[in-house]
Amino acid sequence: MKRVLAADAGQYIGKEILLQGWVHRIRQLGQVSFLLLRDRSGVVQTVVETGGWDIPDDITNEAVIAIRGEVGEDKRAPGGIEVRVKEREALSVISPSLEVSPIEINKKIDLLKTNLETVLAFRPLSLRNPDIRAIFKVQAEIIWAFREFLLKEGFTEIQTPKIVATGTEGGSQLFPVQYFERQAYLAQSPQFYKQIMVGSGFERVFEVGHAYRAEEHNTARHLNEYVSLDLEMGFIESEQDVMRMETGLLKFVFEHLRSTCEAELRLYKAEIPSFKEIPQITLAEAKEILKSQYKKDLGGAKDLDPEGERLICRHISKETGEELVYITAYPTEKRPFYTMPCSDNPELTKSFDLLYKGEEITTGGQRIHEYDRLLKNMKNFGLRADDFEFYLQTFKQGMPPHGGLAIGAERITKQLLNLSNIREASLFPRDRTRISP
Amino acid sequence: MKRVLAADAGQYIGKEILLQGWVHRIRQLGQVSFLLLRDRSGVVQTVVETGGWDIPDDITNEAVIAIRGEVGEDKRAPGGIEVRVKEREALSVISPSLEVSPIEINKKIDLLKTNLETVLAFRPLSLRNPDIRAIFKVQAEIIWAFREFLLKEGFTEIQTPKIVATGTEGGSQLFPVQYFERQAYLAQSPQFYKQIMVGSGFERVFEVGHAYRAEEHNTARHLNEYVSLDLEMGFIESEQDVMRMETGLLKFVFEHLRSTCEAELRLYKAEIPSFKEIPQITLAEAKEILKSQYKKDLGGAKDLDPEGERLICRHISKETGEELVYITAYPTEKRPFYTMPCSDNPELTKSFDLLYKGEEITTGGQRIHEYDRLLKNMKNFGLRADDFEFYLQTFKQGMPPHGGLAIGAERITKQLLNLSNIREASLFPRDRTRISP
Numbered sequence: 001m002k003r004v005l006a007a008d009a010g011q012y013i014g015k016e017i018l019l020q021g022w023v024h025r026i027r028q029l030g031q032v033s034f035l036l037l038r039d040r041s042g043v044v045q046t047v048v049e050t051g052g053w054d055i056p057d058d059i060t061n062e063a064v065i066a067i068r069g070e071v072g073e074d075k076r077a078p079g080g081i082e083v084r085v086k087e088r089e090a091l092s093v094i095s096p097s098l099e100v101s102p103i104e105i106n107k108k109i110d111l112l113k114t115n116l117e118t119v120l121a122f123r124p125l126s127l128r129n130p131d132i133r134a135i136f137k138v139q140a141e142i143i144w145a146f147r148e149f150l151l152k153e154g155f156t157e158i159q160t161p162k163i164v165a166t167g168t169e170g171g172s173q174l175f176p177v178q179y180f181e182r183q184a185y186l187a188q189s190p191q192f193y194k195q196i197m198v199g200s201g202f203e204r205v206f207e208v209g210h211a212y213r214a215e216e217h218n219t220a221r222h223l224n225e226y227v228s229l230d231l232e233m234g235f236i237e238s239e240q241d242v243m244r245m246e247t248g249l250l251k252f253v254f255e256h257l258r259s260t261c262e263a264e265l266r267l268y269k270a271e272i273p274s275f276k277e278i279p280q281i282t283l284a285e286a287k288e289i290l291k292s293q294y295k296k297d298l299g300g301a302k303d304l305d306p307e308g309e310r311l312i313c314r315h316i317s318k319e320t321g322e323e324l325v326y327i328t329a330y331p332t333e334k335r336p337f338y339t340m341p342c343s344d345n346p347e348l349t350k351s352f353d354l355l356y357k358g359e360e361i362t363t364g365g366q367r368i369h370e371y372d373r374l375l376k377n378m379k380n381f382g383l384r385a386d387d388f389e390f391y392l393q394t395f396k397q398g399m400p401p402h403g404g405l406a407i408g409a410e411r412i413t414k415q416l417l418n419l420s421n422i423r424e425a426s427l428f429p430r431d432r433t434r435i436s437p
Numbered sequence: 438m439k440r441v442l443a444a445d446a447g448q449y450i451g452k453e454i455l456l457q458g459w460v461h462r463i464r465q466l467g468q469v470s471f472l473l474l475r476d477r478s479g480v481v482q483t484v485v486e487t488g489g490w491d492i493p494d495d496i497t498n499e500a501v502i503a504i505r506g507e508v509g510e511d512k513r514a515p516g517g518i519e520v521r522v523k524e525r526e527a528l529s530v531i532s533p534s535l536e537v538s539p540i541e542i543n544k545k546i547d548l549l550k551t552n553l554e555t556v557l558a559f560r561p562l563s564l565r566n567p568d569i570r571a572i573f574k575v576q577a578e579i580i581w582a583f584r585e586f587l588l589k590e591g592f593t594e595i596q597t598p599k600i601v602a603t604g605t606e607g608g609s610q611l612f613p614v615q616y617f618e619r620q621a622y623l624a625q626s627p628q629f630y631k632q633i634m635v636g637s638g639f640e641r642v643f644e645v646g647h648a649y650r651a652e653e654h655n656t657a658r659h660l661n662e663y664v665s666l667d668l669e670m671g672f673i674e675s676e677q678d679v680m681r682m683e684t685g686l687l688k689f690v691f692e693h694l695r696s697t698c699e700a701e702l703r704l705y706k707a708e709i710p711s712f713k714e715i716p717q718i719t720l721a722e723a724k725e726i727l728k729s730q731y732k733k734d735l736g737g738a739k740d741l742d743p744e745g746e747r748l749i750c751r752h753i754s755k756e757t758g759e760e761l762v763y764i765t766a767y768p769t770e771k772r773p774f775y776t777m778p779c780s781d782n783p784e785l786t787k788s789f790d791l792l793y794k795g796e797e798i799t800t801g802g803q804r805i806h807e808y809d810r811l812l813k814n815m816k817n818f819g820l821r822a823d824d825f826e827f828y829l830q831t832f833k834q835g836m837p838p839h840g841g842l843a844i845g846a847e848r849i850t851k852q853l854l855n856l857s858n859i860r861e862a863s864l865f866p867r868d869r870t871r872i873s874p
Contacts, residue, residue: 097833
């Protein structure tokens with residue numbers, strides 16, 4: 001007999017089917033047991049009529065079992081159907097559960113009660129919880145939609161090395177790798193490589209890959225290894241072309257989620273933003289708003305702090321109803337050396353961040369494409385051109401104006417689903433102290 | 438005026454269009470210059486009528502330029518069209534080429550003449566060569582098709598950590614990472630994590646990600662960092678279910694390439710294999726064939742050597758006409774500790790390799806899902822259960838029979854396109870001595 005998935009059982013009313021999955025919960029009521037079976041498609045209720053026999057002892061929560069039964073309609077059951085099981089022989093254990101799980105798998109995991117540390121320490125088990133699994137269904141769909149949109153826009157997918165000889169932004173915050181007899185590093189971003197790929201004639205490239213930051217702080221919004229959704233595109237007029245691409249991309253991603261993740265979004269009370277355009281303000285304007293509206297004076301700061309990001313989003317939401325806002329025109333000294341300065345003011349750059357519900361999810365901008373200017377800027381930043389020789393090759397040989405951006409996959413998932421800690425949006429997070437599981 | 442791509446120019450016959458791209462080649466014939474312009478879509482011929490003026494000096498090979506001209510039909514031109522340019526003002530340089538490229542970009546790169554070392558040292562420039570770029574178009578389509586097929590089969594995409602505390606197969610061939618004050622390693626494969634994800638209820642998962650092997654040898658078929666196309670699936674009967682999945686997957690991938698990469702495949706004289714089933718032989722049978730047909734005695738060897746792989750493929754091709762063959766039933770001691778032994782002979786395993794045109798492109802098999810057996814096997818392999826505690830969690834709590842496989846993205850690209858060195862199939866290869874570009 002062929003296995004039927006829980007979600008498909010409703011197509012077999014009046015017929016006998018074979019189910020396989022995990023015992024999600026057992027409730028005994030006199031001579032009837034309600035056994036919920038969980039598989040990758042969902043949970044289905046089975047009703048075991050144990051007249052004169054008991055459910056075998058090894059059929060416990062989290063055991064993997066097979067069940068044969070007849071599908072019947074029952075309005076009270078989840079999904080409106082149940083699978084009726086008559087004989088003991090219709091139940092068999094495929095793989096037993098050897099002990100009681102230290103994590104509650106069949107209940108809502110309320111993170112206020114269950115410590116996040118415990119959830120992460122027992123990640124292989126907590127991922128079985130359907131509420132937690134839902135996060136990664138949403139994340140997989142975000143990544144799918146990211147790729148699909150860009151392929152339609154003429155982008156090519158690339159895979160670039162994560163073992164590199166030099167950092168993209170000088171030597172700080174790098175994880176050293178012992179590469180045979182040499183020292184290498186883990187890539188902080190695919191920045192140089194995606195620029196090279198634009199120059200190589202692909203013009204438009206994207207990558208879904210890991211990025212590494214050896215940042216010492218241990219916050220609710222940082223991971224030391226994260227999934228970066230990167231794109232880079234040539235033949236642009238300015239950073240506005242990159243922002244336009246991101247606006248279109250996010251519209252597509254959000255619409256895709258609306259149609260594929262309805263239940264998961266409801267579970268997390270996540271509302272899909274619908275927007276025509278994403279508002280833009282300069283960093284200077286943002287600081288002015290913070291000062292005048294919220295009595296928050298950032299002084300000479302070259303960036304917003306986390307509280308500033310939250311307040312600006314609150315302000316924009318109040319004024320325009322939008323949950324997203326681009327912050328533009330960051331100072332030259334706070335952006336990497338390859339960032340294109342504004343033509344009318346070399347103290348500012350053609351760069352942007354995108355804030356979503358109070359937190360940055362993207363950094364992007366136009367890059368310098370002129371060899372001489374790039375060389376000069378490296379010197380200004382105290383970098384040695386010799387260390388970047390392979391990168392500079394590209395710029396000597398006709399490099400089009402270009403720009404790009406990176407979206408943190410865990411960040412956008414966290415913000416969309418209203419998660420309080422970014423670790424919840426990473427299957428196996430790596431942070432200041434955690435490299436296992 | 439909006440930019441038109443080279444490949445779309447034919448839709449504008451009789452109209453003036455704006456092209457932007459790299460100067461691929463210039464040929465002057467009296468008062469007419471033929472200027473080939475290259476962009477991400479291909480190459481288009483422009484005809485510049487220089488009556489009384491010269492092509493400006495800064496319009497050289499590899500300069501990025503803009504050209505306005507009228508599209509006309511010309512049967513002699515590539516694609517049957519050419520773009521006719523009348524005035525000097527119709528040409529402008531967007532970004533100049535500052536020196537002559539050390540790599541020939543507009544010719545066929547014959548690797549017998551141009552040293553592979555040179556091609557790789559100047560990778561940012563050699564990738565501009567359309568023949569070389571074609572390899573990565575094909576690779577991107579292979580990866581797209583891998584994902585697309587598995588999504589249709591109910592798989593979920595996952596991203597698992599590459600910074601890990603322990604190796605999947607003990608301590609050898611690992612790259613050490615300095616992770617703050619601790620020592621960590623780069624993941625050799627997502628093996629443990631994909632198994633955990635099967636157990637977590639996703640049942641069927643895949644990942645496209647980097648894998649790292651600190652192998653000392655420097656051969657034409659090994660990379661130290663490569664892209665692994667991994668899948669893992671639960672509720673299988675045996676390794677045959679995994680092989681069936683791979684056979685269906687490869688059919689889909691190859692058919693997809695047939696429809697999307699015709700020109701690229703022709704360029705590399707690559708024939709798409711068409712098969713109904715992929716033949717299977719056991720390792721013992723393969724050794725017997727080598728001995729009887731090719732006088733090659735592998736003695737007590739537990740695996741084929743590279744020559745053995747080539748000869749077996751030659752034999753299978755002669756006998757069945759197929760270019761692919763599964764080798765099964767590898768000895769227990771040559772496979773990792775998590776490999777399921779054959780039920781009728783614990784010396785052999787339910788594992789397989791897939792050979793394609795003389796080289797292994799996949800390793801896979803059924804895994805052990807019983808906790809006790811796994812624990813015992815770890816001991817047999819000299820591993821400490823304590824080091825794998827997070828992995829073992831899954832097996833204590835109901836783990837379905839499962840198996841999976843990994844395809845090397847660069848390997849399958851190399852074999853399909855008849856490349857002689859795997860480095861040609863990696864954008865920026867990492868090998869024994871190379872971490873740049």
